[in-house]
Amino acid sequence: MRYHTPSTFTEAAEIAAGAGGITRFLAGGTDVLVQLRAGMVTPDDLIDLKHIPGVMDITRTDDGGWKIGVAVSGARLGAHDALIADWPGVVEGMELVGSTQVQGRATLTGNLCNGSPAADSVPGLVAAGATVAITGPDGDRELAVEDVPTGPGKTALQPGEVISAITLPPRGANGGDAYLRFIPRTEMDIAVVGCAVNLRLDGDTITEARVALGAVAPTVRLAPDAAAAIIGTSLDDAALAALTKAAEAACNPIDDKRGTVAFRTEVAGVLARRAARIAYDRAKGAAK
Amino acid sequence: MSKVHVTTTVNGDTVEFLTDPRETLLDCLRDKLGMTGSKEGCGTGDCGACSVMLDGVLVSSCLVLGVEAEGKTVDTIEGMAKGNDLHPLQRKFVEHAALQCGFCTPGFLVASKALLDQNPDPTEEEVRYWLAGNLCRCTGYDKIVRAVLDAAAELRGEAA
């Protein structure tokens, strides 16, 4: 295994494009090293992105959104008060990934690129409408986060392409987001179901909403019907019931060691309801 | 086989080693530097027995490559006591019988110190969640949590 430490994303993309065998980018390493250790994936070329200037930075964009470097750890994200004030649901999703120790290393971008349908940080990003900047051999492009994963362990990134940053849109007024996941223990598990809700209010009425579900389909997915079920409502009982039904209907899960189809479907509705309430309260001004 | 030369600082000492890029920081600490206080319980970041501080951040050293330690600062259990002066956490773990087999203890101590360094007055719940990535199979955590809370009180200058 060759270990590379490029100093620009262009250089990283060139190394990846020129490599013949298995290539992995290294940010936090909390997935790559597990796969390496288990003998599942032994890359021929490992490209460490942490020597590229700016990858540890969280910066306000010109339009009032946020740019998050690819090597920003969960711990660093969780210590950024201004970001949490804007996007508490995004940050709490990331903070649920692994242990305190894993938080010291794991990144949003890595969690996204691992391609797991159960990735805890991804539903929050999708609900927020986040995008990724991609550098590749044929230049740069931008992609919505929900379009990055294409199946379990698979992404839309082409050979030689590397994500250079994640961008969150401006929060704007009267918005709130939240992420909840269900796990059997209180910590340390992979999500059996995850749900993020991002909404905006006008008075008591929801005017915009995005609902994203995790671990109930081959990829994290947007649930537009679930969002539609609460838009125009004040999240009353009827809206919550409709949301529950729509979230359940958006599920296409599997039976596996972590949960059954019936359980995942049922709990997706429960979490959608509970996350929507939290997001609603946050939009009303409740602190995280 | 091409190995990489790494220079890093461990517990204040500059050290060097040659490592295959596939080897973890934990492998390097244990097998190249003879610092076996950090343990491997899982190799997947699920047990916390290999906890160390990397540039002041709590990490699982099984999830860090040895090559990534180049130019960095690593603090391990071996550096927690200053000479013969134990850190209050170390004393409290013994006093409270917060260890049975002791295998998870170095990881718990390193992780607990990281907590108290940033939160001198944690609640029981905060201690439990912070330490959720450190598995102990012997104690049921009761005495560990008490030892951490008691050490925190002592560090704050409050009588236990």
Next chain:
Amino acid sequence: MAKDEYKEFRLVGTRPDRPDGLDKVTGRARYGADIAAPGMLWAAVVRSPHAHARIVRIDTSKAEALPGVKAVITRADFPEGLTGEAWNMQENTMAGERALYDGHAVAAVAAISALIAQDAARLVEVEYEILPHVTDVDEAIKPDAPVIRAGAADATVPEGMPPNVVRYMEFGHGDLDAGFAAADLVMEKTYKTEATHQGYIEPHACLGQLGSDGKGEMWVCTQGHWYIRKMCTDVLGLDPAQLRVTPSEIGGGFGGKTTIFMEPLSLALSRKAGGRPVKVVMSRAEVLRATGPTASASMDVKIGMKKDGTMTAGKVVFRMQGGAFPGAPVDMALYCAFAAYKVPALHHEGFDVLANRPRAAAYRAPGSPMAAYAVESLVDEMCKELNLDPIDTRLKNAVRDGDQSSYGPKFGSIGLVEVLEAMKAHPNLQAPLGPNQGRGVASGFWFNHGGDTSVSMAISEDGTAQVSIGTPDIGGLRASIALMTAETLGIAYDDVRVNVVETGALGVNEPTHGSRATFASGKAAVIAARQAITEMCRRAAAEWGIDAEAVEWVDGAAQPAGPNAGKFPPMTIKEIAAKMSSTGGPIAGHHESVPDGVGASFGAHVVDVEVDPETGRTTILRYLVVQDAGRAIHPSYVEGQYQGGAAQGIGWALNEGYIYGDDGRLQNPVFLDYRVPVASDLPMIDTVIVEVPNPGHPYGVRGVGETGITPPLPAIANAIHAATGARLRSLPMNPPSVLAAIKALG
């Protein structure tokens, strides 16, 4: 010793710092993988990915050709012709004609680095012919199940039993029909438990060296190094005395480190590699796939009860699989099933069944938690049906001193009634419960094992003492042995050093298992110390010119026993020790026996839970362990056993369990998905140490290590029922199961 005589002790019952504490909080303590030797090689093991497969061919040539590889072994490198348990151990160490479970070792490699060994292991080519497999006990006991091993049944199995039944047992007493006829309520239910792993945080590790002369050395994390010595030499056809085994510090065992797994591989690789020492360290996945675990069980229970709670009859039929080899603890499960109850008529029947899973090892009170889950759940179901208090009902039927036990022998002094009374008085039982919350109680039982025990002790030149024991210290044993020795000698706790010594230094010792170490090594240490005291009294008598019988030992000094013995000032242990060279040489004591006077331990737990009715998730709100310790030598470590046992039981009850796919492969061989309780899952675990001294031990000790894992399984099931109305008769009671059970109520 009378039951209620609470003698004042100087040291026993105090809580000093453990002698190995400093090493363990500084990272200095050396565990299985923490040692290296000159010329050391590293091993990697090739394991079967199939649950059941014929090994058609193994080609090791590519692995052998890799630079840095020094030895590759297969079953062909082991002696042939073994029979019985020796063959079982050899077959489990390395597969012969067939791989019998996912993770079964088929080859091993030693190389100059761990990475080269792992690379070489991947170059070993194994051709398999996949065979039909079975992993579930109820499937494995069917007459047409895939046959794991023809001819494996022992003489206990009657003609005509299904092919995977390898042991059968039945016993009981009384008139069962009359007993059930006398009952006001008879209930019969079936319960299932999944296999769980001991889950010690330290993976198995050893460093073995074996020369062509058959002489060898081993450093290993184990609960019993004489067992390791015997088993390794049996498997390899060596003489036990030629293998010296030194125990490392041990990172947890819970029964799982009382046997061999990869230890013989290090020796066989070393011998093939010209005697270079070989280190083998298991990964967590190897630990979960190929060591431990406990058995899974399917259990029918039938109980007859009068309206007032009196139990009139009981019947259990237990089926357990313990992997591809005989040894599921169905016998112990049957012994424990009704141990807490005095019932006029009982019948027990058990089947030990083979399946394509790793060979079960002992796990804390092996068999007892499963039995308790079945019997203590059904007792609770019947109490609820008859509107009876669960603690009073247990008291009404509780066994007392001198009662005939359900498994045969008469009980000596036991403390079940005292435990239940202490529980009734505890404030946790008065704590108010809110919506979706429920309380459950259950009792549990485990034996106290004697076992081969050999201890030696010696007085140093300055009157301090060293004690050599052969039972590895997993949870504070050295502190307890030092307390008892110092108490006996009349010296300070810090003046005793206890060493866990290698096989060359003592007679044979059984492992630290069976809740025996504090009892057995402690009793032997006290007897050895008394020998030394006798010798010191003799030396004082010689100096004073009086009869040795006229000297007594008081507070660490010899003194004349009464005014008629003569007038001499007390001669302290320091004075006697200082001149021992001129008064007859070294002063020491030793004791070898299978200690009698074992004291069984009963316990009872109360748990309060809250169940989320929308997700089925159970939260433990409050937990209380009450257990009879006989006498707590070091109460902190007794509490630690109670709390640790309860935590393991909580894990078993709620979220732990082996998950096999349709392909027979273990789906969760990592801590991510083998879900042991984490710190945020648990509350503080309250304990009450009941002390009904065991008259068979000089300080009243009972075995306390194992009972604590037994009550949590049924106690939590009973609490979930109280909270939700749903009765879970299968483990684990994880959120999907609980939610499904709640929804099934309608």
